[in-house]
Structure formats: structure tokens, C-alpha cells
Amino acid sequence: MDRIGFIGLGRMGKSMALNLRKAGFDLVVFDINKTAVTELADAGAAAGADVESLARQCSIIITMLPSSKEVEQIMLGEGGVLACAGAGTVVMDMSTIDPLATDKLHALAAAAGLSWVDAPVGRLAEHADRGESLIMVGASEDDFRRVKPLLDAMGTTIYHCGPVGTGGRTKLVNNYLAVSLCQINGEALALSQRFGLDITKTLQVLYGTSATNGQLRMNFPHKVLVGQNEPGFTIDLAHKDMSLVVNAAHASKVPMPVAAAVHESFSLARAADFGGQDFSCIADAICQLANIEKPRVPSNWSPD
């Protein structure tokens, strides 16, 4: 049976690792945060002394880290995963990083006799807690089969998008749309507010036409529309993903004028201290900066 290494026990990673333990996998974990490591150890995981020792004893190694920089730090160099893992090991990076960084790491891994899988995670932290993540996977057919049982322990909706690199790229396409939906919904609601329309009547119309969308239907009614700004996904993180989208688009010569405009709107919202709020609250930022009344529905209102 594969021994599984897991590096990166942050808000999402810890829950994912715990779900792997619940499913009975033999787990070695590593993080610079010792509290998180202890929590996993209490759940029966082994605590890796460092990246090198973890890499030497595992045949599947998962990383869940904040950005390209941390992933490269863990992978490269003398005591890094690529130098220390045995031939045939599968490295599965579940972080959301620059696809060009994935391509580079994939090539280096291949040169070292390792397999690479990119499997970034969709949905929110609460879904990860419950093992209900959506996961977009770029992998060879063989590697996908090998990691599938692990993915099934962490998520309920697993998409095999294609070869290595397609998982992260699909996530960028997806998150571009989700974040841009927040922005266009925000502009639409600002216009509705300034027009003096009854917002519940406006929403009722929008839900019944081709203007409907996942953010307006599923996220907004529980967040910004009821004045709830606790983040499922923050404006700061949405901004970070838009930076990845815009940089990837420019690297591959894809003009995306709306992506750029959305990026700037989120930049303005961050500068005006909205960074820690749920990304639906971009609607509040738009309204506040323009002296428009924030869009709110009655507390007992339901879209249905």
C-alpha cells in the first residue's frame, strides 16, 4: 500500500489530510506550523521530520500550499521533493498556482523519474472540511487511477480534465468566471439601487431569465444581500486568482478586457479595505465608493 505524504496543513490542507486519515490512508505530514502537525498526529498520521525525510518514505506526495513560490521551495533544491523522492513516486500538487510553474515543475519531475499531477481544489473551506470538494485534475490516465482513491476521500466531484497542466488551467477558467460574475452582479445591483428598484423584484426577474448565474443564485443570497460579509472566499483571494488569470492570459496572448477591468475593481476594493470580506461583497465596495445604498434583501427573504 502507498504511503502518502502531505505537505501544507493550512485552512484547507488540514481538513483534506484529516479526511485522508478518516479513510484509512497511511499518512506522513509536514508543516512549519507545529500545532497543525500535532492535530494530524493525534488523528494517527506520522509527523515528518522535514521535507527530505517525508519524501524518502512516501510513494505519493501531496502539496497544498499558498502560491507558486512555496511549491517551488518545497520541490527544488538539495533537500527538496524532486531530489529526494524515489523513482516512480507521484507528486500531486493541489495548490492553485501559475500554470507555467506547473509546466516547469512537471518537466523537472519527469527528468527525475517522478510523475506529476496537478489537482487544484474548487468550492469553499467548509466543503473541504466535509470532504465535499470539487477537484480538477490534470494527470496521465495511469496516474489518475492511482490518485483517484485519495481524491474520493477529499472530494465528491472529481473531474479528470486531461493531461498534466489541465487541472490548474481549468481552475483558472472557472475562477475567472466565478469572480467576474460577482463583479457584474455588483454593477447590476448598483444600477438597480440607484434606479430605486425594489431589489427583491429585480432578483425575481433575473432568476427567471438567461441573466441568472451561480453567484447571484447561490452565493449572494447568503452573503452580501443579507449583509453577511464573513468570507467563504475572500476578495483578497479572488484578486490573487485574477492575477493568475491575467498573467496567464498575457503569457499566452489572450486579450481579456473584462478580466482586466474586474481585476482593477478588486484592486480598488482592496485598497479601500474590503480585502477580507466575502467576494460577493464587491457589490458593497462598488456601492460604497460611489455613494450608492448597499443592496440588501429582508432577512426573511428567500429566492424561491
Place this chain on the structure above:
Amino acid sequence: MDRIGFIGLGRMGKSMALNLRKAGFDLVVFDINKTAVTELADAGAAAGADVESLARQCSIIITMLPSSKEVEQIMLGEGGVLACAGAGTVVMDMSTIDPLATDKLHALAAAAGLSWVDAPVGRLAEHADRGESLIMVGASEDDFRRVKPLLDAMGTTIYHCGPVGTGGRTKLVNNYLAVSLCQINGEALALSQRFGLDITKTLQVLYGTSATNGQLRMNFPHKVLVGQNEPGFTIDLAHKDMSLVVNAAHASKVPMPVAAAVHESFSLARAADFGGQDFSCIADAICQLANIEKPRVPSNWSPD
């Protein structure tokens, strides 16, 4: 029983008038296009000699015209509706026009002792053919009750949005979202294409997350994604609606950076001769101008 006047027998208006006849309403029609008038006469409507005579004999007068300019021409001046209709007449404009023009006409109508209703029509021409339009109505409670039987003959989904002026404003909010969805879907698909992703796998993911939206789910699979550019709603008309949105936003000091970026993208598409295609084909325009392969699914593909 009310005698109903109907002015404007274009692609949409003719079908709407025919549906009123089918429902048995007593109808007088007028259009500069004599063929359309004859068709209605064959269906049992009376042909008005001119706007003045129509206005003098009807107690509810409907207009369905291309833009503010034509509506004002019909309404104002010596032989216009406002001068000739009897006190208590309800004028119901179903055109999509500038809300400030509606406000002005409403005030002039009130001064002349007439009621005004703005009731622009959503959905496509085919829906109007079948009497299945969605209609957004701005009217007093009394006037709404009075026109409701007529609306029920022309559409299946009737929203009373609020007082006069709210019908047209709600339509602008709605159409801003629908058109912007086409643009962001287009940018997302352009990115997906340049990334070399399998488009059906990308769509499958998008349909399962908060990135899903009415245009991507309902319109795109029957139009641009199968290379079908016959318009349900043209890029030219979408551009016209965005002009109304942008002008209304500027008149009321609502900053809408994405609306502006979408407007420019449609302007570029029109300059590059895409104006007559379905508005989902903005995705093709984005790809063609940037030398990206157009997004297509296999002809036997279904989103489900």
C-alpha cells in the same frame, strides 16, 4: 370592452398583435409597412388610417418601436397619441427605450390626462411568436390590472416591477447581465482554447460550479458552440442595449467599468462585421481577432 390600438408591427410587434387577436381582443393597428398591416387585417384587426385616427378610437394604445426616437415621434406633436387620445386612455409602450425618455413621456401623458405603462419585452422573437414572452411592467396598480389580460395574451411570465419607469429600468439591469455573460463566457472560452483544453470537459466543470450561468447553459450550446450564428438576439441589438445601459449609468452616476469594457468589445465586434450574428458569437469575434481557434463542441454533444 376596450378597443386596443397597436402601433409598430415589426418582427416582434406583429406576433404580439396576432396573439392579441387570437385571444379575441378588438384591435386597431398601424404601421408604415403596409404588408404587416394587411396580415393583421386578414386576422381580423382594423387598419388605422393614421396615428391620429387610431388614437381617437382606442382606450388602450400599445407601441412596439425600435428606439426612443420613434416612440417620441408617434407620441408628440399635433397628430400624436398624447394630443389625440381621450382622457383616461392607457398608453403602454413595450419598446426598449431610454428610461429618461420614458420619464419625460410619462409626465407629458399625465399632463394630458392619460396613463402611461412601460412594459418592455424579454426573451427572443420566437417566444413572442408563441405568446411566451417575459414582460417587465412599470405601472400603477390600477393600470397594471387593466393591461394584465393583454399581457397574458402576449407572454407567459409577467412581472409587475413597480411604478411607471421600473419596467424599462429592470430590463436594462437584466440585459446588462445577459450581454455581459456572453462577453465573460467568450473570454473564458478564448482562454480555454488557447490553453488547449478539451472544451466539453471545461464546460462540464463550469456547469457544476458557481461559474454556471444562463447564457453558457442555455444559449451557447445551441448557437456559437455549434457554429450556429443565426441570431436569436444580434450583437447589434446587444450593443444598442449596452448603449442604453451605459448612458443610463452615466446619467445617474453609477460607475460600471465592466459594462464599459463589454460595450467596447461589442463595438470592436461590430467594426469587424459580426454585428448581425447571435450575441453568443462575441466568443467567435474575440477568438478570430486574436488568432485563437473558435470554440466548438461536437455536433452530437449535449450539456446533460
Place this chain on the structure above:
Amino acid sequence: MDRIGFIGLGRMGKSMALNLRKAGFDLVVFDINKTAVTELADAGAAAGADVESLARQCSIIITMLPSSKEVEQIMLGEGGVLACAGAGTVVMDMSTIDPLATDKLHALAAAAGLSWVDAPVGRLAEHADRGESLIMVGASEDDFRRVKPLLDAMGTTIYHCGPVGTGGRTKLVNNYLAVSLCQINGEALALSQRFGLDITKTLQVLYGTSATNGQLRMNFPHKVLVGQNEPGFTIDLAHKDMSLVVNAAHASKVPMPVAAAVHESFSLARAADFGGQDFSCIADAICQLANIEKPRVPSNWSPD
């Protein structure tokens, strides 16, 4: 000798009319503001009873009005200029209006046997006070010769841009650039401020490269950079001109993504109550909304 009619004695128009009187022209004036009319009468002008009587006694009629709407009101209808002026009269509109309105009025004037000249005014109100305006003229060669002595009394820099319609169009191109320069200077200074650069050193560099521009070199040092927001030209007026630019661009299928972005920035500034400030103060609006320190130079600083 021609008798000159002058309609519209606002902030600019009054000074222009006074300069015509100083140069000795025989002047009849009209405005709904009686104080301004009295001031001109004191300077030796005749006060027109109404537009009709003015039109009947003048062979050159000048208008200087806020927008297309007022120009059309004065020109059209029974007692309007086009109906009442004698054949051969030259109508010279010096307002800044939609070029398509100019084209329409030109055609109607020609049909009535009148000549049309569009001659919008550049530079600031203070320049108009001193007879130092810049004037962009669209006129036939003959009409240009006929109005040239009048223009020389009102301005120092007279450009004959081409046939009727080219004056207003040239002004739109010019004002698009001037307003957009304010915006890009504003963004550049916001970046410089956030970077913590010494603004006088940054300006010294910019003045010495191809980044230099008329707004940064000539307007900014006397306005926003010294905290002087008294308008030479307001953000509201700049916004109005950008509306004309954007609408003209859309009417003629010219994609102008930066024009649209500038338009939205000015819309946001207006919504945040900067509308009455000098248009260079868009830099302050950008900084204030994003919590960036406003760009200021020492009071004794000089660009040279």
C-alpha cells in the same frame, strides 16, 4: 455690414459677445438670463425680444449653448432660427455638441437656404474673457472667410479644420486626449505616491522624456499639484465631453477601450463628489478612493 445675432450669454458666451462689441461689431443678443442681456446692452448691443425677432434682423447668427438639446430648441420649430432667418444667413454654432446633431441641423439649414458653421471653442473661460480662445472651425471656404473677422475678435488661434462638421469632430478628438491625459497622469502619480517616490524628482524625469504631455506640464502644476481645485474646466464638463466622445465612437464603430475606462473613472469621481473640481483633480479622486496620499509639490516649486 452684417448685423450679428448672439444667442447664449453664459460664462463663455458673455465674454465672447463682449469681445465682439469691443471690436465694433453691430450686435443683437438674446438670453433667458436678463442680467447678462443688460450687461451686453450697457456695452452697446441691442437686446433681442426673442429668438424670432433676432433671427429676422441678423445675417450672421452665433449660438453658444450648453448642449445639443438647447441648440435644437433654438433652431427648430415655428419661431426658431431656421424658420425665421433670411436666405443666405450664416448660422455659426460655437457650442460643443454631438456631431450627429450638427449634421442634422446643417442639413435642415441648407434646406432652408442658410449656411451652417460649427466652431466650438477650446481653452478655458479666462481665455475667452481675454479674447484668446482657440477655435476649431468646420465651414465652407466662403463661409469661413465671412466669419473669420468675428472669430479673430474672440480668439487668437483659429483653425479651419475642413467642411461643416469637422470643427466639432476635431474638438472631440482633442478633448478625448486632454481628458485622458488627466486620467493617465492621475494613475501615474498615484503609483508614484504609493511607491514613496519624491514627486518633484518623478516630475523632473517625466518632463524630460516622451512621457511629457500638455496636461502634466501646463495644467497640473497650477492646479491639483498645489492643492488648487478651482476649476479651469470641471470634472463634470470633462465627463460630459467624454460622453460625447464615447457616443460618437459607438455611432461610428470605433472601439476605444481607454476612452471607456476614462469615462468610468470620471463617473466614479462624480459619484464621490469631485464633479465641481478642476479636471486635473481626477488624480486626487483616484488617490482618495484608494487611500493613497494625494500628490502635492511644495508651494514654491516650479517645473523649470
Place this chain on the structure above:
Amino acid sequence: MDRIGFIGLGRMGKSMALNLRKAGFDLVVFDINKTAVTELADAGAAAGADVESLARQCSIIITMLPSSKEVEQIMLGEGGVLACAGAGTVVMDMSTIDPLATDKLHALAAAAGLSWVDAPVGRLAEHADRGESLIMVGASEDDFRRVKPLLDAMGTTIYHCGPVGTGGRTKLVNNYLAVSLCQINGEALALSQRFGLDITKTLQVLYGTSATNGQLRMNFPHKVLVGQNEPGFTIDLAHKDMSLVVNAAHASKVPMPVAAAVHESFSLARAADFGGQDFSCIADAICQLANIEKPRVPSNWSPD
């Protein structure tokens, strides 16, 4: 006397190194391109065997490299400049790179007992050939004095912008403006062309108002306006600089909506194969994509 190391003999670097030799400096050079090294050796420079040996024998080390990546490769690691140069050495990076990379390298250099200077180069390659560059310098007062004689050999206009990091940041502010000027001039000329204006008359007006700018006055008449697309500075390089600007702005929360729109316009131009043309030719790209006639002046035309 200082021995000077020079790493990076590309299109600009070679000319700069040759000018140092002409001024009599004792020079050691390194580049992976052996032809360039030979050319410098013929001019009396010593050829460094590798970065390490160069670093060990020089007390001032200049780098002129394409991007952050190459600068970091040369500086970091075992045989890198920071590890091999003697205490007190001044490292002067004249490349245009990400200011955050400069900050990081500066800190690492300081920890190694070395001084850092950032001194990116303005103007064109031809200016570098003639020793007429404009150079923006971030350095301590002492270090600035030490490198000043070298800078005087390479350029005619040397600005000491402030402490380390301000040279590169000032260049970003400057290049943002220069590139954006090309874009707004391009949009203005597209509008002028579609309006059917005489372009020489339009330019004459623009040169006389606050709309004038360095690009329109100095670069355009020798490049795009006469159909000369040979680059002084390419659209690809302008796009690269805009990427640095946009990324720096997002890293420091400066909303720059026009920067983003310009960035997208250059991205579209690159996708449409304009990347190798002079950056003034963005005007041609805008016109070609929108089916507008390209802006051209007669070959014998002069702006004066």
C-alpha cells in the same frame, strides 16, 4: 582605480560597454554570446571566464539583462555575484525588472556586504549607441557619486531619483505614461480617421493645445504616421513593461483601470502579430482590427 565588470552584452548592453571603454574604463565583460564578447575584447576589454571570476576581480559590477529571472540567475547561487564579489563592491543593475525583485536582491546584497544600485535606462537603443541614454538611478549618495563617472560615459541625462529601488520604480511610472500615450493617441487617430478628418489638420490642432504629448509630437511623425514600423521600442517590449507596471500596481494596491485597458490592447495587438513593430504602431493595430483606414501623413509633411 576601479575595475569594472559588465554582464549582458545585448543590443543595449554592448553599446553601453563600448562607451565605457571609449571613456577609458578598465573593463571585464561576460556574456553567453561569444561574438559580443570578442567585439568588446577587440575594443580593449578583458573577457571574463565566467560570472564567478568576473565577480572576484571587479569592484563595480554592472548588469544589463532581459528580465528579473536572468538577473537573479547571475546574482544568486554558489558561483553568483553576491557570493563571489568582495565586500564593498557596488553592484549596479541597469536592467528593467520587477521592483520587488530589486528590493530582494538589494537586501541580499547588503547582507553580503555589497552595495546595490538600480539604474534602468530610458530612451532607445540608438541613444545607447551614442552614449546619450537617460538613466534613472536609485542609490545612496555615496554610491551615486561612485558610479556617476560611469553613468556619464553611457548617458547624457542622469537622474538620481532617491535611495535604492527608486530608479526602477521611476522608470515604471515613466514607461506607463509613454506606452499609454501611444494607446490614447492611437484611439484618437482612429476616431479622427473614421470621422474623415484631414489628419494633418487634426495634428496641427493637437500640437497647439494641452492635448499635445511627447509621443504624438516626437515619435509618431517618424514612425507610424509615415508607415515606418521599424521599432525604436517594440510593442512586445511595451507590453512587457506594462506587465511590470500592472503587477507592481496590484502588489501595492494601486487601482489603474487605464493601465489595465492599455495592457489588453497591447495583448490583442500581439495576438494579431503586431508584436515586433514600433510601439507607436498600436495605432495601426487599433485601426486594422476595426476596419479603419490607417493614419498616414504625406511623406514630405513636417509637424513644424
